[in-house]
Amino acid sequence: MDPVIFLLVKLIGKLQDGTIFFKKGHEDGGELFEFKTDEEQVIDGLDRAVMSMKKGEVSLLTIAPEYAFGPSESRQELAVVPPNSTVYYEVELVSFVKEKESWDMNTQEKIEAAGKKKEEGNALFKSGKYVRASKRYEKAVKSIEYDSSFGEDEKKQAKALKVACNLNNAACKLKLKDYKQAEKLCTKVLELESQNVKALYRRAQAYIQLADLDLAELDIKKALEIDPDNREVKQEYKILKEKMREYNKKEAKFYGNMFAKMSKLGTSDLNRAEARGAEPMSIDSQA
Numbered sequence: 001m002d003p004v005i006f007l008l009v010k011l012i013g014k015l016q017d018g019t020i021f022f023k024k025g026h027e028d029g030g031e032l033f034e035f036k037t038d039e040e041q042v043i044d045g046l047d048r049a050v051m052s053m054k055k056g057e058v059s060l061l062t063i064a065p066e067y068a069f070g071p072s073e074s075r076q077e078l079a080v081v082p083p084n085s086t087v088y089y090e091v092e093l094v095s096f097v098k099e100k101e102s103w104d105m106n107t108q109e110k111i112e113a114a115g116k117k118k119e120e121g122n123a124l125f126k127s128g129k130y131v132r133a134s135k136r137y138e139k140a141v142k143s144i145e146y147d148s149s150f151g152e153d154e155k156k157q158a159k160a161l162k163v164a165c166n167l168n169n170a171a172c173k174l175k176l177k178d179y180k181q182a183e184k185l186c187t188k189v190l191e192l193e194s195q196n197v198k199a200l201y202r203r204a205q206a207y208i209q210l211a212d213l214d215l216a217e218l219d220i221k222k223a224l225e226i227d228p229d230n231r232e233v234k235q236e237y238k239i240l241k242e243k244m245r246e247y248n249k250k251e252a253k254f255y256g257n258m259f260a261k262m263s264k265l266g267t268s269d270l271n272r273a274e275a276r277g278a279e280p281m282s283i284d285s286q287a
Contacts, residue, residue, distance in 0.1 A: 005099055007050055008032040010092040013076065021079035021087075025094070032094055038132065043068050046089060053093045061089040102143040107154050114140040114161045121168060130172040137169035163189050163196065170202045182206040197227045201236060208240055213247060216240055 010025035011033045024033040035041040037051060045067030053059060065071070065084045074081040081087065102110055121136030144158040166185045173182035186203035189196050200223040207216035217240060223233045 005097045006034055006036045007096040008034050008094045009050065010090075010094060012090045014088045014090075015079070015081065016086060016088070019079050021076040021081055023078060025092075038135075043087075046091070049089075050091065050093060053091075055093055055095060058090065058092045061091060063087050063089065102145075105143070107147075107150050110143050111154060111157050111161065114144045114158070114165070117143070118161060118165050118168070121165070125168065125172060130175045134169050134172040134176070137165040137172065140165045141169075159192055163192055167196075167198050167202065170199070170206075174202060174205055177209075179206040179209040183210065195226050197223045197230060197233065200226075201230075201233050204233075204236060204240070208236075208243060213240065213244055217244075 008025075009032060011022060012020060012026065013022035014020050024031065037047055040047075043063065045061065045063035048067070049059060049061050049063075064086055068087045069081050069083075069085060071083050073083050100109070100113075102113070105113060117136045117140035121133045121140065124130075124133035124136060141162055144161060147155055147158045150158055166189045170182045170185040170189075173179070173185060183203055183206040186199040186206065189199035190203070193199070200219040204216040204219035204223070207213070207219065220233060220237045220240060223230065224237070227233065
């Protein structure tokens, strides 16, 4: 049932001892509980469970603390949920409204949907919610992925959105230490805009973490050719040079130790040969 705008449910939440801490939609003419998925409006376990439900279905859920309220006390409508509580829900999915799929949109709607997802992603990124921000950027790009029916102006708008979303998603991946994906996203941007300094800079950051120092240096040098006064790129170059110095020291030490061991082995072999005495040279008596 993805993507979804909002759901209407009947909901009862209980503790292990049967204490009801939440109840909505079960009274005659009572108001149903409405929430949006993937917006942190409900606990993670409930959010995930309803995504696999069908309209009219009733489910009994047992949700472990890590997918419920966690290690903190939570004050709910009818009772307090103690720390580290397993909680139990009875949920009936009354109705839901889905987002329009991209193939049901016209070109302008696709661009508007991508722009909206990008803004949602930006807000989540600023809040430090990098996983959810990344998903928004991915959805934005997906909605404008196929642009063969776009006019020239629409293609320009779509390209700008793809560049911005892939760059922002790369920033999410760097924060999440997913350096391989960050590198791939920056490469996608550079396929559209080969002179994009942010893409070169972020790809260099990914390469440094992946220990591809030579590739990182190529990207940084190219970025500085395009924008010689860029402070962030200059700072990254300092970090790279320091890492290269460290790498060279380690390499020199490794080879130094290796040659020292080889030298010792060579000396001991020579000493053993001398101890045995020189072998007499044989000649062919028939010559």
